[in-house]
Amino acid sequence: MAKYWLYPFKGMSYLVWTNLFWREATLIFLIYISKFVLIAILYYLVLFPFVLGINTVLLGPLGVTVAVVHSVLQVNLYASNLTRLSGFEYATIMFEKLVDSRADHVALVSLIYLPAVQPMIVKPQRHWSKSIPIFIIKTAIRLANYFCLFVISMIPIVGILMVKFLRSGVIGYQYSMPYLAMQNPLQLRAGDVFYRELGKYIAFGISSGLLEVLPVFSGLNIVSSYLGRGLWLLDETRTVQSGHS
Structure with a gap:
């Protein structure tokens, strides 16, 4: 389980030492910059006066510096989240290039695109009288979760790190979504896929x-x-390949 936290750093090394992905990297970076600028404009019009006022009251003149640094980090938090969700298409293209660059790419493709799970038994749909209250409760819980994360993110600087840590499982899962789609684990519900590999997603996230x-x-x-x-x-595909050989 411990090795999964290393993969983001392996990806960074691979990006630096190869020139296969410059086009996708440029496009994702431009998406990030555009979202960063737009969110920054909205942030400094809506939230920054509040952040500046609170930090100035609590920290005095130092609060101005803290408010500016925290604001940049918070804008980056939102821009990163949106960019991560917008990059699925480019992640797929990069992975295809990554596979094609390997000598055993034919064998890898045949294994990667096998269904990852068995079909699940489809349960009958609930009656609307039961579905609506459940939907309302789930929505309320989700909104409460987002609100709590927003409040935590307002804690100067440290709050950004806390939010990243609390959402590490979700971050790892979001990076996995394009690859899960390639493997066709679509017979399982999203929650089942998420909790089945939660430890790995947390380490990666x-x-x-x-x-x-x-x-x-x-x-x-x-x-x-x-x-x-x-x-x-x-790596997981090669493990399966070695197990079959």
Whole structure:
């Protein structure tokens, strides 16, 4: 389990020492920059006066510096989240290039695109009188979760790290979504897939989340984390391949 936290760093090394992914890296970085600028404009119009006021009251003149640094980190937090979700298409392209660059790519492809799980038994749908209350409860819980994360993210500087840590499992899962789609584990519900490999997602998400903390560099770190997730899948595929041989 411990090795999974290394994959984002392996992806960074692979990105630096190869020139296969410059096009996708550039496009993802431009997506990140565009989202960063747009969110920054909204943030400084809506939230920054509040953040500046609170930090100035609590910390005096030092609060101005803390408010500026925290604001940049918080804008980067939102921009990274949106960029990560917007990069699925490019992650798929990068993985195809990654597989094609391997000598055993034919065997890898035949294994990677096998269904990852067995079909699940489809349960009958609930009546609307039961579905609506359940939907309302789930939505309320989700909104409460987002609100709590937002409040935590308002804690100067440290709050950003806390949010990254608390969402590490989700971050790892989001990086995995394009690769899970390739393997066709679509017979399982998203929650089943998430909790089945939660420990791995947390380990991967902690490292990739910390790499995303750095503003501007986050755009490239997202690329390297996608590559790292691809290397993870290749290693697992080779394990299956060696088990079959």
